[in-house]
Amino acid sequence: MLFKKTTFLLLFLVATTSAFSQASLKKVILTGKIIDKETTVPVEFSIITITKSDTKQIVNGGTADADGNFSIELKTSGNYDIKFEFPGYKTQEKLNQTIAEDTNLGNILLETESNQIETVVIRGEKTTVDIKLDKKVYNVGQDLMVKGGTVSDVLDNIPSVAVDVEGNVSLRGNESVRILIDGKPSTAINVADALRMLPADAIDKVEVITNPSARYDAEGGGGIINIILKKGKNKGLNGTIIATAGDPRNNGISANINSKTENYNLFTTISYNDRNNPGITKIDQENLLANTYIEERRNVDRYRKGTNANFGMEIYLNKDKSATWTNSINYRNNGGNTDEDVVFRNFTLNRNFINTRFRDNITDNNSEAIEFTSNFIKKFKKDGHKLTFDASISLNKDDEFSNIFGSILETGMFVSDEKTTKIDRQNRNLFQLDYVLPFGKNMQFEAGYRGSYTNSTSDYEVLEKITQNDPYTNIPGFTNNFEYIENVSAVYTQLGTKFFEKLSVLAGLRLENTNLEINQLLTNDFNTRNYNNLFPSMFITYEFNDDTSFSLNYSKRITRPRDRFINPFSSYTSNINLFEGNPTLNPAFTDAFDIGYLKKWDKLTLSTSAYLNLTSDSFQIVRKERGDLINGIPVIINTPFNLGEDNRYGVEVTANYTLKKWWRLNSNVNYFYNETKGDYQFTDSNNNLVNQNFDFKSSTWSARLTSKITLPYKIDWQTNANYNAGQRTAQGKTKGIAAMNLAFSKDVLKDKGTVAVNVNDVFNSRKRIQDLQLPTVNSYSEMQWRVRAITVSFTYRFNKLKTDRDQKPKMQDQQEGGGEF
Structure with a gap:
């Protein structure tokens, strides 16, 4: 009632x-x-x-x-x-x-609407990839694979996109990719972690833009991925509720609800999840100078509980709805603990056993974020003539506390007792104004301003006991208060025109001013940088007919170092194998060229692309000795530096094929050739100057196939298979990874409900395998961030049929189609 x-x-x-x-x-x-x-x-x-x-x-x-x-x-x-x-x-x-x-x-x-049911099912019920010349739009729809999953799971299903075992996202094999949410940069302190926390059920679609125009932020040498969240648009009160359970533990419930009238639209997405992501790491390392061989084994359980909530209201300011104002509040709270057991079996180089050292790492963490966004759109009488204003204010915090205990298993002898504390805070404000003016018969002028202001601090402390009965004392080499301030102001303009009804040209220019402050507060080391950069873009498209198009694109991009790449203080999970950021990193610049061809038939859509990315000062990870020993073992540092050149040449083919009414295929193949040039010098544990040459050439490829079949009794069966071939690097090689996911679903309750079962990583094979050779250290490693998982979900729709397709949100008009963010 x-x-x-x-x-x-x-x-x-x-x-x-x-x-x-x-x-x-x-x-x-x-x-x-x-x-x-x-x-x-x-x-x-x-x-x-x-x-x-x-x-x-x-x-x-x-x-x-x-x-x-x-x-x-x-x-x-x-x-x-x-x-x-x-x-x-x-x-x-x-x-x-x-x-x-x-x-x-x-x-x-x-x-x-029975006469439209087949079309609706293809676009609304089935997971599809809409292929366009300037982007690929992945409609999450009723994707069986991501039920109960996260944004990372969604991205890992998208052609051209890959997510590695550590959560890092790459586009066409390039990790210099910009992640946007509703057209705005993610406000999270750690983007990879945030993508693993945001539920997949909150996503409407994902846009993959490999070569963005001047209207987009110039950040991201490899391109842009824009995640668009759900904002219901159906009239009346309607929504969807999804409950999930899985093994390893993956329990959750989410609701997407909206209520629309002639004057406003209320929308909300609320979710709660309780997960465990167990992972395994194996490292075998030869230390030639120390005459030791170490078998390192890590078993980790990551327990997380979290709440995500979004509340918003879109108001129609006049009767013809030409002016709209949308405000929303987003809140996220995620907490939990990580239990990591590390075992070091120590041998001499000829495999004579020495002892077994045990390291127990218990970490408690909590992250909380709140964001307010406001969007105003005014559409004028002339079609396409509009003014858009966006504002976003966010506050983020991440707190992490670890206790690390070390001992010798055979004797129980005390080795170490350490504590770490990491307090991260970030404030980010964003303001943007865009104006579009069509004029003449086939011309359009665009201009805009954007200001992005970020202030983040990381207060990091490591304490240790020298002996078991001693008090905790500070380790100066790791403790610091790190501050990063980034203010980027930009203006852009674009002019587009069309000749002979077939040839379209869009030329743009973007000017960005970057002001950075990179400060180490405890050591009073303050660094300020200020630079201006121009980013031109040019897009030429020729339409042979409605089904065949050709494009030639160019844009200049920038990749700024951030997060863990510039913070010099490592996570300290292993005291002999560390990652340290480099605060002196400079931004990398990329000249991106793309030639595309799109052809559509009745049952097949084919997109091919040849691309070239020429990058200067690109980021490369060097694995080196720090120059000191712990218990006779050299400490290995993984740290980024600016390489001279990193050039990529590639070809990509994406196809959507409907074999039968009941069988649809999506496929993607990407091949690229990579060439780097540069050197790196460091001092080893014997105080010798070592020069490493990073000149090398390699190639690799990846393939992805998604099959969706409707079985008898209206059971849907989806299979995702992908393969990432191995690749040679300057310091070794990575091996190929083959993986498969399966899912089944069945509608119940007169199509108001859906039961789905999915198996992620059927063969338990999604591991990053590396074989590295350094002058004094050889290392073989296997890392599996998450083991095979099975998830069961139940979806219930009220006042909304399974084949409903929400109208395009007005708030996203500037991001979809022409992608005018």
């Missing part, structure tokens, strides 16, 4: 009464019943809208009850247009009805 009353109240606000007639005019009551034409089942909570036939002014409205009945009072008799609506049904209208007295309209028969 409460649900029905709430629904009726929200939908009643759709209609406003017209001017009252003279008191002497007669009030009338309009009644009837709304039923399904085919099944004669009542269509509960259907929407009724009544307008004056002559003025088209809304005078009243309401909803049917749970039995399909309705009763609506009209202030006066007259001629009216009456409209009956419900998602999944054709709109039924009774035009110019003369209502002079109480009238029963009888049974109103709503007909399902």
Whole structure:
């Protein structure tokens, strides 16, 4: 009853009464019943809208009850247009009805959109990749593979995109990729961790833009991935609730709900998850100078509990909805602990056993973020003429506390007792103004401003006990308070035109001013950098016909070092194998060229692309000796530095193929050739100067195939298979990775519910395997961030059919299609 009353109240606000007639005019009551034409089942909570036939002014409205009945009072008799609506049904209208007295309209028969059902199923129910010349749009839809998963799982299903075992995202094999959420940079302190926390059910679609124009942020040498969150647009109160359970532990519940009237749209996404991601690491390392061989084994359990909530309201500021204002608040809170057991079996080089050292690392962490976003869009009378303003203010915090205990297993002898504390804070504000003006017959002018202001601090401390009974003392080499301030202001302009109805040209120029402060507060080491850069872009497209297009694109990009790449203080999970950031890193610049060809047939869409990325000062990870020993073992540092050149040449082919009505395939193949040039020098543990040459050439390829089959009894079967070939690096090689996911689903409860089962990493094979050779150290490693997982989910839709496809949110108009963010 409460649900029905709430629904009726929200939908009643759709209609406003017209001017009252003279008191002497007669009030009338309009009644009837709304039923399904085919099944004669009542269509509960259907929407009724009544307008004056002559003025088209809304005078009243309401909803049917749970039995399909309705009763609506009209202030006066007259001629009216009456409209009956419900998602999944054709709109039924009774035009110019003369209502002079109480009238029963009888049974109103709503007909399902059966003549459109195949198209709707392909776009709304099935996971598809919409291939366009300037981007690929991945519609998450009812993707069976990501039920109960996270954004990382979604990205790992997308052609051209890969997510490695540590959560790092790459595009066409290039990790210099910019992640946007609703067209804005992710506000998370650690983007990889944030993508593993945000539920997949909150995503509507993902845009992959390999060569962005000047209207986009210049950040991201490899391209841009834009994650668009759900904002329901169906009229009335409707939504989806999803519950999941899995092994290893993956329990959660989420809800996407919206309520839309003629004047506003309310939307919310709320989710809770409780997960464990167990992982395994194996490292075999030869230390030639120390005459030791170490077998390092890590077993880790990552327990996380988290809440994500988004509340928003889109207001239509005028009757024609040409002006809209959307405000939303996003909140995220995730906490948990990580239990990591590390075992070091120590041998001499000829494999004589020495001892076994045990290291137990227990970490508690909590992250919290809140963000307010505001978006205003004004569309003018001329088609395409509009003004857009965006603002975003966010606060983030990550707290991490670790206790690390070390001992010799054979004797129980004390080795170490350490504590680490990491307190991260980040504030980010973003303001953007965009203006689009079409003029002439086939010309369009664009201009805009963007200001991004980020202030982050990382207070890191490591304490240790020298002996078991000693108090904790500070380790100066790791403890510091690190501050990073990044202010980027940008203006851009673009001019597009079309010749002969076939040739389109879009030229743009973006100017960015970057002001950086990289400060180590405890050591009073302050660094300030300020630089201006121009980023031109040019896009030429020729349309042979509606189904065949050719494009030639160029843009200049920048990749700024951030997060762990510039913070010199490592995570300290292993005291002999560390990662340290480099605060002196300079940004890398990329000249990106792309030649594309798109061809569509009745059952096949084929996109091919040849690309060239020329990067200067690119980031490369060097694995080196720090120059000291711990228990006779040299400490190995993994740290980034600016390489001279990193050039990539590649070819990519993406295809969507419908073999049968019940069988659809999506496939992607990417091949690239990589050439680097540069040197790196460091001092080893014997105080010798070592020069490493990073000149090398290598090639690799990847392939991905997604098959979706409809089995008898309407059971959907989805298979995702992918292979990332091995690649040679300057210090060794990485081996190929083959993996497969499976999923099945079945609709229940008259298609209002769906039960799905998915198996992630069927063969438990998704591991990063590296074989590295240094002058004094050889290392073989296998890392598996997450073991095979099985997840069961149940989806329930209310007032919303499975084949519903939300209208395109106005808030995203500037990001979809032309991608005008």
